[in-house]
Amino acid sequence: AQTVTxxxxxxxxQEAETVTLSCTxxxxxxxxxxxxxxxxxxxxxxxxxxxEAYKQQNATENRFSVNFQKAAKSFxxxxxxxxxxxxxxxFCAYRSALNSGGSNYKLTFGKGTLLxxxx
Amino acid sequence: xxGVSQSPSNKVTEKGKxxxxxxxxxxxxxxxxxxxxxxxxxxxxxxxxxxxxxPDKSGLPSDRFSAxxxxxxxxxxxxxxxQQEDSAVYLCASTSRLGVGGARLFFGEGSRLTVL
Numbered sequence: 001a002q003t004v005t006x007x008x009x010x011x012x013x014q015e016a017e018t019v020t021l022s023c024t025x026x027x028x029x030x031x032x033x034x035x036x037x038x039x040x041x042x043x044x045x046x047x048x049x050x051x052e053a054y055k056q057q058n059a060t061e062n063r064f065s066v067n068f069q070k071a072a073k074s075f076x077x078x079x080x081x082x083x084x085x086x087x088x089x090x091f092c093a094y095r096s097a098l099n100s101g102g103s104n105y106k107l108t109f110g111k112g113t114l115l116x117x118x119x
Numbered sequence: 120x121x122g123v124s125q126s127p128s129n130k131v132t133e134k135g136k137x138x139x140x141x142x143x144x145x146x147x148x149x150x151x152x153x154x155x156x157x158x159x160x161x162x163x164x165x166x167x168x169x170x171x172x173x174p175d176k177s178g179l180p181s182d183r184f185s186a187x188x189x190x191x192x193x194x195x196x197x198x199x200x201x202q203q204e205d206s207a208v209y210l211c212a213s214t215s216r217l218g219v220g221g222a223r224l225f226f227g228e229g230s231r232l233t234v235l
Contacts, residue, residue, distance in 0.1 A: 006161075043208060043231075045210065045226035047223045047224070050223070091161060105150065106175070107224065109154075109161040109162040110161050111161040
């Protein structure tokens with residue numbers, strides 16, 4: 001079974017600075033998808049960024065980018081020019097790309113990293 | 120609707136009582152998930168529905184938990200004889216592009232269950 005580990009329960013960053021959130025995962029599969037979701041106090045999870053494992057190029061969405069190291073099974077999230085609205089719980093998630101049954105559509109989540117942004 | 124709607128937003132119940140949590144997915148979304156988020160934990164998969172296929176119930180923690188999805192739309196998660204360890208936020212998510220592996224899940228705001 002796949003596992004996702006976020007080793008930083010909490011992180012803090014000064015407004016306008018850059019912060020990196022860590023995520024590692026364990027899988028025997030070669031093709032899969034990785035995601036970062038953000039959960040603000042409203043509790044509604046929002047997709048921040050996603051990465052296909054077969055793509056070598058790191059995904060980027062505005063101030064958010066990832067450092068995907070497939071061999072190391074590492075998928076970190078970098079937030080540049082941090083804003084107060086970035087304060088939230090961030091979850092890393094894994095999904096198999098196998099297409100052989102409903103269970104492969106499960107997302108496996110890490111335990112999350114609580115990000116605080118200081119003004 | 121515009122988004123995934125869950126009700127109730129908050130529910131306080133006494134140990135031993137039954138509770139029902141409702142999820143109304145985005146119109147047209149064929150896939151629906153239930154996850155449980157306990158304090159200090161990540162999201163724990165509970166159950167997944169896809170169209171008319173048999174649901175994947177592999178994540179349900181005990182036979183006190185059940186879920187159904189009527190007409191391929193609204194879903195109800197039922198917890199019988201609630202226990203204090205059932206206290207958590209129950210999140211529902213839906214998506215339509217399940218055939219696309221990187222499909223984004225759209226989440227509701229969750230139902231916070233507190234069992235006294």
